[in-house]
Amino acid sequence: MKILVDENMPYAVELFSRLGNVQAVPGRPIPQDALNDADALMVRSVTKVNESLLAGKPVKFVGTATAGTDHVDDAWLASAGIGFSAAPGCNAIAVVEYVFSSLLILAQRDGFQLRDKTVGIIGVGNVGSRLNARLEALGVRTLLCDPPRADRGDAGEFWPLEKLVAEADILTFHTPLNMSGPYATHHLVDAGLLARLPADRILVNACRGEVVDNAALLDALDGSKKLTAVLDVWEPEPDLSLALLDKVAIGTAHIAGYSLEGKARGTTQVFEAFSQFIGQPQTVPLESLLPAPEFAEVTLSGALSEPKLLRLIHLVYDVRRDDRPLRRVAGKPGEFDKLRKFYEERREWSSLRVICDDAATADVLKKLGFNSQLG
Numbered sequence: 001m002k003i004l005v006d007e008n009m010p011y012a013v014e015l016f017s018r019l020g021n022v023q024a025v026p027g028r029p030i031p032q033d034a035l036n037d038a039d040a041l042m043v044r045s046v047t048k049v050n051e052s053l054l055a056g057k058p059v060k061f062v063g064t065a066t067a068g069t070d071h072v073d074d075a076w077l078a079s080a081g082i083g084f085s086a087a088p089g090c091n092a093i094a095v096v097e098y099v100f101s102s103l104l105i106l107a108q109r110d111g112f113q114l115r116d117k118t119v120g121i122i123g124v125g126n127v128g129s130r131l132n133a134r135l136e137a138l139g140v141r142t143l144l145c146d147p148p149r150a151d152r153g154d155a156g157e158f159w160p161l162e163k164l165v166a167e168a169d170i171l172t173f174h175t176p177l178n179m180s181g182p183y184a185t186h187h188l189v190d191a192g193l194l195a196r197l198p199a200d201r202i203l204v205n206a207c208r209g210e211v212v213d214n215a216a217l218l219d220a221l222d223g224s225k226k227l228t229a230v231l232d233v234w235e236p237e238p239d240l241s242l243a244l245l246d247k248v249a250i251g252t253a254h255i256a257g258y259s260l261e262g263k264a265r266g267t268t269q270v271f272e273a274f275s276q277f278i279g280q281p282q283t284v285p286l287e288s289l290l291p292a293p294e295f296a297e298v299t300l301s302g303a304l305s306e307p308k309l310l311r312l313i314h315l316v317y318d319v320r321r322d323d324r325p326l327r328r329v330a331g332k333p334g335e336f337d338k339l340r341k342f343y344e345e346r347r348e349w350s351s352l353r354v355i356c357d358d359a360a361t362a363d364v365l366k367k368l369g370f371n372s373q374l375g
C-alpha cells in the first residue's frame, strides 16, 4: 500500500510507515504523477482535494491534518466512495494562544487592560469555546455569536453578530469558510459591517482569509476611523495584499495553529482515522512523539498582573516572531509557503511548568492552560 503524505506533517512518515510505503510530497502543488499509484492521501489545507485531483486515481482514503475542511470537496469524495477524515480541534489551543499573544501585545502598545474590554467571539467551536473559557478565567467579558449552535439550542448565551459589532471592543473570528447556505461566512466582514463598526475596535481573523473582504478591510484601515487589525489568514493566499499587510498591526503567514502539539495532533488524528479505516486500529499518545520543551519550568512570585502574564506567555510563544519574517519576505514568490514549511518549533503553554507562591495565580494559570502548581 502506498500512502502519500504532505511533507509539512510532522511525524507522518514515521507513523504511516507502520501501515505501508510512505512518500512525502509538497502540498502546493501536489505532484500529479505521485497520485497514480497512491492508495491514500494525507494533506494539509493548501491542497485542493476534489474531482479534478482524484478522478481516475486509485486513492481510497483522504485525511486532512487540519481543522478547516473548505479545501476538500467531501460530497464528491463520498459520491466516489473515498473515505475521508479531518482533524477537528487539533490546533485549537495554538490558535487561542496566538490570539492571547496578539491581544496582550496590543494592550501593552495601546495602554489598556484586556479585562476592561469586551471580546466578541464569532464561531464558538473548538477554537472559540476554548478562547472563551480562557478569557473568562482572566475576568474578561465575552459575547458569543454562533447561529448554528444557537439554532441547535446549545446551552449558553448566543447573540446576533450585530450586537457584537455594536458592543464588543474586540471582534475575533473563528468560523469555518462557508461559501453559501444559511450560515454563509464568505465576506461575513464586508464594507457594510466595517462601516457599522464604531471607532477604536480591534478585529482578529485567524480562521480563513475569505471570511473578511480584504479589499474592504484595506479601505477601512485607510479611512479616518481608528481600527486595528490582526490577520493570520488572507484573501488570497499565498499572494496577500502588501498594502494590507502594511496596515495591519500584526500579520502572519497562516500559522496561528502551528504549535508542534497542534500539528502533531493533526497527524495522529488522521493516522488513527486511517488505521481504523483499513481495519488496523491504533492509537498514538501525543507524549510518545513530542520532544522535551526548550523551557520546561519557571517560578513566578506574587499576584498575576496582565503585564506579568504577557511576559510569561511570551516565554513560550510571542506572535511577533512570526510577524517580522512575513513583512520581510511578503511579495517574493514562494516565500509565504517557505515560512510555513520551515516553521521554527513552537510549543503550547501546557509545556511550561509554572511554580507559583500565590494560590490564586496558580489557579488562574491552570485555567489558562499552563502546567501550574503551588510550590
Ligand SMILES: NC(=O)c1ccc[n+]([C@@H]2O[C@H](COP(=O)([O-])OP(=O)(O)OC[C@H]3O[C@@H](n4cnc5c(N)ncnc54)[C@H](O)[C@@H]3O)[C@@H](O)[C@H]2O)c1
Residues within 6 Å of the ligand: 067, 068, 069, 088, 089, 091, 092, 095, 122, 123, 124, 125, 126, 127, 128, 145, 146, 147, 148, 149, 174, 175, 176, 177, 178, 182, 183, 184, 185, 206, 207, 208, 232, 233, 254, 255, 256, 257, 258
Ligand atoms: N489560522 C489557523 O491556523 C487555523 C487553525 C485552526 C482552524 N482554523 C480555521 O478556523 C475555523 C474554526 O476552527 P474550529 O476548530 O473552532 O472549528 P469548529 O468547527 O470546531 O468551530 C467552528 C464554529 O463556527 C460556527 N459557525 C459556523 N457558521 C457560522 C456563522 N455563520 N457565524 C458564526 N459561527 C458560525 C460553528 O457552528 C462552529 O461552532 C476552522 O474552520 C478553520 O477554517 C484556522
Ligand SMILES: O=C(O)[C@H](O)[C@H](O)COP(=O)(O)O
Residues within 6 Å of the ligand: 008, 044, 045, 046, 065, 066, 067, 068, 069, 091, 254, 257, 258, 340
Ligand atoms: O484549518 C486548519 O487546521 C489550519 O488552518 C491549518 O493548520 C493551516 O495549516 P496548513 O494546513 O495550511 O498547513
